[in-house]
Amino acid sequence: MSGVRQFLALLARNRLALAGLVVMGIVVALAVLTPVLPLADPDVTNTSNRFVPPFSEGALLGTDHLGRDLLSRLMWGTRLSLAVGFAAALVAATLGAAIGIIAGYYGGRTDNVIMRGVDMLMAFPYILLALAIVAALGPGLINALIAVAAVNIPFFARNIRGITVGLAQKEFVDAARLSGMSDARIILTEILPNVVPVIVIAMSTTIGWMILETAGLSFLGLGSQPPQADLGSMLGEARSALITNPHTSVVPGMMILVIVMAINLLGDGVRDALDPRLKSGALNRPLPATLVAQDRTPVPAHADGILTLTDLQTQFHVKDRIYRAVGGVSLNVRPGEALGIIGESGSGKSVTALSVMGLVASPPGIVTGGSVHYRDQDLIGAPYDALRRLRGAEVAYIFQDPQATLHPLYRVGDQLIEAISAHRHISRAEGRAKALDLLEAVRIPNAAARINDYPHEMSGGMRQRVGIAMALANDPEVIIADEPTTALDVTVQAQILSLLDDLRRDRGLAIIFITHDFGVVGQLCDRVAVMYGGRIVEEGPTRAILDSPMHPYTERLMACVPELGGGRRRLEAIPGLPPAVNDLPPGCAFADRCDRVQAACRQGAIPLDRKGDRAVRCLFPVTEPQEAAQ
Amino acid sequence: MTPALRLENLSKTFPLGRTLFGPERPGVRAVHPVTLEVARGETLGIVGESGCGKSTLARMLVGLLAPTTGSIEIEGAALDTADPAAFGKRIQYVFQDPISSLNPRKTIRQIMEAPLKLLHGMDRAQRAARIAEIFDLVSLRHEFLDRYPHEFSGGQAQRIGIARALAAEARILILDEPVSALDVSVQAQVLNLLADLKAELDLTYLFISHDLAVVEAVSDRIAVLYFGSVVELGRAEDIFRAPRHPYTKLLADSAPVVGRALTPPEAKETELPDPLDPPKGCAFQARCPRATAQCGQETPTLAELADGHAAACFHPIAPPDGPAG
Incomplete structure (x- = not known):
């Protein structure tokens, strides 16, 4: 039920769609009520009363060339046109969807035969096809309905087939098959419920068109037969009196305009409200930089490293909920240093990284507090132009999925040149030479040939090398790598990691490396920060933390990751789930899952206790800070 | 003792279709003939990198893909029928992506009932009792039954996926990267649950993963797949400590x-x-x-x-x- 309410709320947000809904509601209500309204008989002729103008006594909209009451004919005609239009849409949707589902589900030869048939149907101009069908079947309203439905079947069939092909490869269809379901049952209970929204969307955007087509056939005298009124035949009959008595044409013409406009506005609204891509906010284009709260108090610059985060807070405001994704993170990284940020999904590690350069999507993201200093400049709240000059040139990113970060339609070399020319003027030949250097720097074999490759022609490991080359394009000082090897195979991961390690040693790059893998952190990073529930719970030199973790979460997280060479064993699982960042407990976020928890842990905020080069946010750490520091 | 699962020369070649006028082109060999035996109660791990054919192999074993050559024997009886319902009672599958393996428009109860009704022909009361029993086994709360898949976290959804596989009462489970979509702290919970279920229900596992450490931790024996062929097969404690194949x-x-x-x-x-x-x-x-x-x-x-x-x-x-x- 909440789904229906949500749908109506989304629909109502679109003013035009709401107007369309109201107008359509009135029209449909009037059409339904027509038989009980006190109207004159629409088919009784009275030739002595021809062409009575509108607003006359006894005939509100006047009369037509046979003296019939136009208001009454309009109402009955609208009723008939709507009924035929809806029926045609329903028939076209049902048959088209059935054809599309069968073609898409079975695929192969079935698909080929069906869809080529549909293509042939589409090869004829629709009005010619409709005329041919009516000519073959003979004029009449039902035949016009059949013609309009038949003409629109291909549209539905093609649409639904596309969706079904995607659904048929989903794992839940395989699972249903393994549950013993037959093909027919899978189509009815697994595929169909997932296709219905698409059918509704397609119907809502075509129904106006079908009403128009039916009216067109009636206008030509192929639809409703005299004396029966529908909007098209009314127009057709009024044609001869268009100049002398325009009201006879204007009345049905206006009604067609109103109906089709209202249905199309409503249809667009329905589509927007039902389409999952639009629902997830694809229509709200994010701002070029993350919003910064007005009441943020900037922190003065202090020279801890080349990039210094101080008490950074980033939130997502979604309706009335506030997600505290980053709840006060302080970090710094020095040139040539690799800092690891480790955490599970929802720990805030990626949002922390994206906040640095204002890349968190706004809305709904907003930086509510703290500062990020690159050298002496506060990046939070910096003007967009300044931020843009720094992005890529001073602080560059490497993302998890190189397939998604590279443009599929441009050669990798051109994308590299573009990355360079975004920051400085460079000739094409110079750019190409530089791009070649970069590809060689990331050890792409045979770089001179691969520079002309499209991203899809490369393997995942090669694409990620291009991603790293792009990050290096403008000789940045800091690289932020967000799970750059998670999507890669182990053999490729090892090569990418050693490449990053060489780069920071050779070029003095500062690297912030975000991951969930202790093995990776242990090999690459000098220092590591462990995040949980949007905060850093432990920070310090990698070796020290791996040897003697102080926070219970760090200790337990390390214990539940198997390490190669340990043989067959039972893992130490952490019970429960990480906390939701829109509902964090007042005290320690890990309290509910911790076996060392005491009442004091739930009392209030726990500070990050720093001793020497290690820091821990815990009242009862596993190892006491003093002994660890020694 | 008859092995729980035996594959002989199982292979899969995907046809490339024919050119318009020319002869049929040779297909792509995803899996070269594989012969393997899995003993009852054993966990056989299968590791390999992307594109090595491990998922193709798994899909053939549960009948979602017809093999090009070779045969599958389950507990001594050949499986030659192409009817997934016949496979379903003897061998089941746990999918990699727990959320997308659950139909978003069905409640968990509807999802759980399908195998009980269609594979075992249980009536409503029997189904309810059996679902309650299975949910207790995988420690899921009974009120989850009337919710929809999107309301669950990855770990919970994977428990539901395991529960569905158990409902078919197959004694062999193919686990296709069952924890790779999960957070590390949840990964261990699911791996331990799988170990407990195996001991309690006398199950046989084929555990497919790209994560060497995870496979090593759960398997008795491990087969290493490269480019569609098994290149090395050995005990889990030996194979990475003392590998024989350079790969x-x-x-x-x-x-x-x-x-x-x-x-x-x-x-x-x-x-x-x-x-x-x-x-x-x-x-x-x-x-x-x-x-x-x-x-x-x-x-x-x-x-x-x-x-x-x-x-x-x-x-x-x-x-x-x-x-x-």
Whole structure:
């Protein structure tokens, strides 16, 4: 039920769609009520009363060339046109969807035969096809309905087939098959419920068109037969009196305009409200930089490293909920240093990284507090132009999925040149030479040939090398790598990691490396920060933390990751789930899952206790800070 | 004792279709003939990198894909029917992506009831009792039954996926990367649950993963797949500690291990061979530091080198604690 309410709320947000809904509601209500309204008989002729103008006594909209009451004919005609239009849409949707589902589900030869048939149907101009069908079947309203439905079947069939092909490869269809379901049952209970929204969307955007087509056939005298009124035949009959008595044409013409406009506005609204891509906010284009709260108090610059985060807070405001994704993170990284940020999904590690350069999507993201200093400049709240000059040139990113970060339609070399020319003027030949250097720097074999490759022609490991080359394009000082090897195979991961390690040693790059893998952190990073529930719970030199973790979460997280060479064993699982960042407990976020928890842990905020080069946010750490520091 | 699962020369070639006028083109060989046995109660791990054919193999085993050659035997009886319902009662599948393996428009109860109704013909009361029993086994709360899949976290959804596989009462489960979509702290919960279920219900597992450490932690034996072929098969405690095939060694050396220096593992090339134009001889020769002329001419077959340890290699690596087999 909440789904229906949500749908109506989304629909109502679109003013035009709401107007369309109201107008359509009135029209449909009037059409339904027509038989009980006190109207004159629409088919009784009275030739002595021809062409009575509108607003006359006894005939509100006047009369037509046979003296019939136009208001009454309009109402009955609208009723008939709507009924035929809806029926045609329903028939076209049902048959088209059935054809599309069968073609898409079975695929192969079935698909080929069906869809080529549909293509042939589409090869004829629709009005010619409709005329041919009516000519073959003979004029009449039902035949016009059949013609309009038949003409629109291909549209539905093609649409639904596309969706079904995607659904048929989903794992839940395989699972249903393994549950013993037959093909027919899978189509009815697994595929169909997932296709219905698409059918509704397609119907809502075509129904106006079908009403128009039916009216067109009636206008030509192929639809409703005299004396029966529908909007098209009314127009057709009024044609001869268009100049002398325009009201006879204007009345049905206006009604067609109103109906089709209202249905199309409503249809667009329905589509927007039902389409999952639009629902997830694809229509709200994010701002070029993350919003910064007005009441943020900037922190003065202090020279801890080349990039210094101080008490950074980033939130997502979604309706009335506030997600505290980053709840006060302080970090710094020095040139040539690799800092690891480790955490599970929802720990805030990626949002922390994206906040640095204002890349968190706004809305709904907003930086509510703290500062990020690159050298002496506060990046939070910096003007967009300044931020843009720094992005890529001073602080560059490497993302998890190189397939998604590279443009599929441009050669990798051109994308590299573009990355360079975004920051400085460079000739094409110079750019190409530089791009070649970069590809060689990331050890792409045979770089001179691969520079002309499209991203899809490369393997995942090669694409990620291009991603790293792009990050290096403008000789940045800091690289932020967000799970750059998670999507890669182990053999490729090892090569990418050693490449990053060489780069920071050779070029003095500062690297912030975000991951969930202790093995990776242990090999690459000098220092590591462990995040949980949007905060850093432990920070310090990698070796020290791996040897003697102080926070219970760090200790337990390390214990539940198997390490190669340990043989067959039972893992130490952490019970429960990480906390939701829109509902964090007042005290320690890990309290509910911790076996060392005491009442004091739930009392209030726990500070990050720093001793020497290690820091821990815990009242009862596993190892006491003093002994660890020694 | 009859093995729980036996595959003989199972292979899969995907046809490329024919050119418009020319002859039929040769297909892409995703899985080269594989012969394997899994004993009852055993966990056989299958590792390999993307594109090595591990998912194709798994889908053939549960009947979602028809093999090109070879046969599957479950507990001594051949499975030659193409009817997934017949497979369903004997062998089940747990999917990698727990959320997308649940129909978003069905309640958990509807999802759980399908195998009970269709495979076992249970009536409503029997189904309710059985679902309650299974949910207790996998420690899921009964009120979850009336919710929809999107309301669950990955770990919970994977428990539901396991519960559905158990409902079919198959004694063999194919676990296709069952924890790779989960957070590490939840990963361990699911792996431990699988271990408990196996002991309690006397199940046999085929555990497929790209994560060497996870496979090593859960398996009795491990088969390493490369380019559609099993290149090494051995006990879990031996195979990465003392690999015999150079590819297994490359995998083991690549796995990030705390404290190991970061040097790129020895390999001449990183690219997999082109499946449309497979190399002659050993598929690994282009990347192999031990390759000789022989490797470019003949294809090595899986041969037993020591007790229970087999590799498909002409020049296997000598074990550290004994003479080369």
